[in-house]
Amino acid sequence: MTGTERGSGGKSERKVLRVLEGxxxxxxxxxxxxxxxxxxxxxxxxxxxxxxxxDLCYSPDFAVEVTLQPIRRFGFDAAIxxxxxxxxxxxxxxxxRFVEGEGPRLDPLDGRDAFGRLREAGDPAIFSHxxxxxxxxxxxxxxxxxxxxxxGFCGAPxxxxxxxxxxxxxxxxxxxxxxAEGDTALVDTLIDRLVTVQTEYLVRQLEAGADAVQxxxxxxxxxxxxxxxxxxxxxxxxxxxxxxxxDDAGLDALTRWSLRPIARMIAGxxxxxxxxKIIVFARGSGLDGHGRVVPETGADAVGVDWAVDLKxxxxxxxxxxxxxxxxxxxxxxxxxxxxxxxxxxxxxxxxGLPHIFNLGHGITPQTPVAHVxxxxxxxxx
Ligand SMILES: Cc1c2[nH]c(c1CCC(=O)O)Cc1[nH]c(c(CCC(=O)O)c1C)Cc1[nH]c(c(CCC(=O)O)c1C)Cc1[nH]c(c(C)c1CCC(=O)O)C2
Numbered sequence: 001m002t003g004t005e006r007g008s009g010g011k012s013e014r015k016v017l018r019v020l021e022g023x024x025x026x027x028x029x030x031x032x033x034x035x036x037x038x039x040x041x042x043x044x045x046x047x048x049x050x051x052x053x054x055d056l057c058y059s060p061d062f063a064v065e066v067t068l069q070p071i072r073r074f075g076f077d078a079a080i081x082x083x084x085x086x087x088x089x090x091x092x093x094x095x096x097r098f099v100e101g102e103g104p105r106l107d108p109l110d111g112r113d114a115f116g117r118l119r120e121a122g123d124p125a126i127f128s129h130x131x132x133x134x135x136x137x138x139x140x141x142x143x144x145x146x147x148x149x150x151x152g153f154c155g156a157p158x159x160x161x162x163x164x165x166x167x168x169x170x171x172x173x174x175x176x177x178x179x180a181e182g183d184t185a186l187v188d189t190l191i192d193r194l195v196t197v198q199t200e201y202l203v204r205q206l207e208a209g210a211d212a213v214q215x216x217x218x219x220x221x222x223x224x225x226x227x228x229x230x231x232x233x234x235x236x237x238x239x240x241x242x243x244x245x246x247d248d249a250g251l252d253a254l255t256r257w258s259l260r261p262i263a264r265m266i267a268g269x270x271x272x273x274x275x276x277k278i279i280v281f282a283r284g285s286g287l288d289g290h291g292r293v294v295p296e297t298g299a300d301a302v303g304v305d306w307a308v309d310l311k312x313x314x315x316x317x318x319x320x321x322x323x324x325x326x327x328x329x330x331x332x333x334x335x336x337x338x339x340x341x342x343x344x345x346x347x348x349x350x351x352g353l354p355h356i357f358n359l360g361h362g363i364t365p366q367t368p369v370a371h372v373x374x375x376x377x378x379x380x381x
Pocket of ligand 1: 032033034035036038053081083085086098103153169216218362
């Protein structure tokens, strides 16, 4: 924390950061996942000018510009670094392409030979490749309004590994799950490498000026989990910082492949940046899975997906737990009274509790800009 971030009372002017420290603020501060994106005409213009999506990510001039676009237009309380979770596999030496209208494509990591061609965790080339990202973070912190929280991010090891193994985001992640069952040791090694590299990646984003970071476990929903019969939130399983082997075989897949690796990253980041604020978004992990994220990973907040009943989750978890989310992106497309009602429902579920307003997944390209304005007007009314 530098002196300029705190007022004389020691309290940050950055509301998202304050909520991450446990304060309930009404109305809650807001940002949107994928807030810099194709629904904005100015983003489409920058994207066309930059050439490819990856050129946009690796050019600090463009990346700073598109990160600032939604802040200028809507005054969101947080800006999220413009980049992608797949720049890490790219830095590890895997070929990554973004195919227009189809999403990301990687050369599938289909066995030990392909794995052997990846860069080792200690290879300095990884972080020279990622240097433009840190430059973008540094410039952003200098250019953003003082009250705007700057968020860095990365993908969770399982989500990134699943793209690396399958080469694309298949709906059920069959390739990743088959490899995890067939050559478990190889997947452990890949996850370990991602834990090491991405811990360093988050530390460097924080050192470059990010106020907090979010870990995206967008594919948590493909991992079977033990659901307690009572429907209660289960207690944490043992010491979450211990390494993945050998007795992990008895753990449910969500714990083994997702929550434990995330816990190791968080412990690793905090060993270097003790007060680092960390949000974990574990999409598709259900009411019980969402309830396990904070106790089992040590995160400061859980990002809630749109499929979870926020009111039920808030009743299940301690009042001190920080939540973020979870307006359905389709409601934002619909607009009108349905949108107002959905905003009110989030406010009602989280009144008096530490919460950050967000969507339950990324905003989609077809969303009218006017609906984002309406959402914020309702929220800030
Ligand atoms: C799974 C995942 C990816 N990337 C990301 C995730 C996790 C979040 C989630 O579940 O959505 C994370 C991400 N991707 C992007 C950001 C930037 C910051 C933000 O505004 O949120 C962040 C945080 C930009 C992006 N990443 C991508 C775009 C669209 C690319 C374009 O401009 O053509 C943006 C703005 C491309 C991308 N990148 C990825 C996919 C599946 C796609 C295709 C989907 C699409 O086209 O909308 C991988």
